[in-house]
Amino acid sequence: MFTVLIRTIILYAVVIGAMRLMGKKQIGQLEPFELAITIMISELAALPMQDTRIPLLHGIIPIITLLTLQTILAILQLKSETFRKIINGSPSILIENGKIDIQELKYQRFNINDLMEELRLQGYYNISDVEYAILETSGQLSIIPKTELTPATKQDLHLLTKVNVNITQDKLPVTLILDGKVNFENLKLIKKDVSWLKKNLKRNDIEEFKDVFIALIDSHGKLYFQNYLGKTKGD
Structure with a gap:
């Protein structure tokens, strides 16, 4: 014993x-x-x-x-x-622009009832309210709502007091550099080339791609990067 x-x-x-x-x-x-x-x-x-x-x-x-x-x-x-x-696969977009991707739903063996339940658990009851629903590699569902339905922040409330504010729809962030390696497919996706990326990095004192830990186009269409020293920049 x-x-x-x-x-x-x-x-x-x-x-x-x-x-x-x-x-x-x-x-x-x-x-x-x-x-x-x-x-x-x-x-x-x-x-x-x-x-x-x-x-x-x-x-x-x-x-x-x-x-x-x-x-x-x-x-x-x-x-x-x-x-x-x-090893992990890639995230899958199940809803885009308020429309369900039926083929992707079937491929991921994710039934509509499960999808609706996940939406409700995160506070969204209408598919049309969702801009993107992304099934992550961990099996969790990430939701990006339409801009007009995004919870307001103090900054938003301040901006909305101004006249003629242009509200644009948030888009899916696109990774351009990860761990010093350029993603050429994503550059083509946003209709940019390596010269454009290099020029924007040089403006922020970054000479080599290998010095960049991550660079991406954020949901507002702006270039964001962080180097290995921890320096960040939203361009």
């Missing part, structure tokens, strides 16, 4: 340590590969707890191996957008 107690304490400490090293994501926000590793770790820890004939190391070594694998995959995802897409 005492042996089981000690084994349980040791394995519990190992699992808690492994989960802490994996990061601070909640279970509902885990990517598919992270969820798979989490389930496998729990199973590996449970077996030596239940069966004292199994050597303790036979539970600890696989847990450490999985933790190492998860760390390697996480590093590779930070370094390569292509690898990140292979």
Whole structure:
């Protein structure tokens, strides 16, 4: 009995340590590969707890191996957008301009009842009120409402006191540089070229793309970037 107690304490400490090293994501926000590793770790820890004939190391070594694998995959995802897409997939747009993408809905095996429930949970009862609904790689649904339905901020209230304010619809942010690598497809999407991007970065004292951690066109159509030193700029 005492042996089981000690084994349980040791394995519990190992699992808690492994989960802490994996990061601070909640279970509902885990990517598919992270969820798979989490389930496998729990199973590996449970077996030596239940069966004292199994050597303790036979539970600890696989847990450490999985933790190492998860760390390697996480590093590779930070370094390569292509690898990140292979492992995690890409976000899917289920609603665009107030219209449901039926084909994408079927492809993601996401039925209309689930979609409507997610909208209601976030306070939107009409599909026409939603500009974009995006199914993230973690399985969560992100919603961008139409501009006129976006909750007002103090800045909005101040702006609305002015005369002849032009309200434009927020658009989906487009990533142009990630971890020093230019996304040429997204540049074509916004009908810009590398020269335009380089010129705008040079105006902000950025000479090389490799110095940029992230650069994107935000929902208001403005260029935003952050370099590796933490400098940010909304252009």
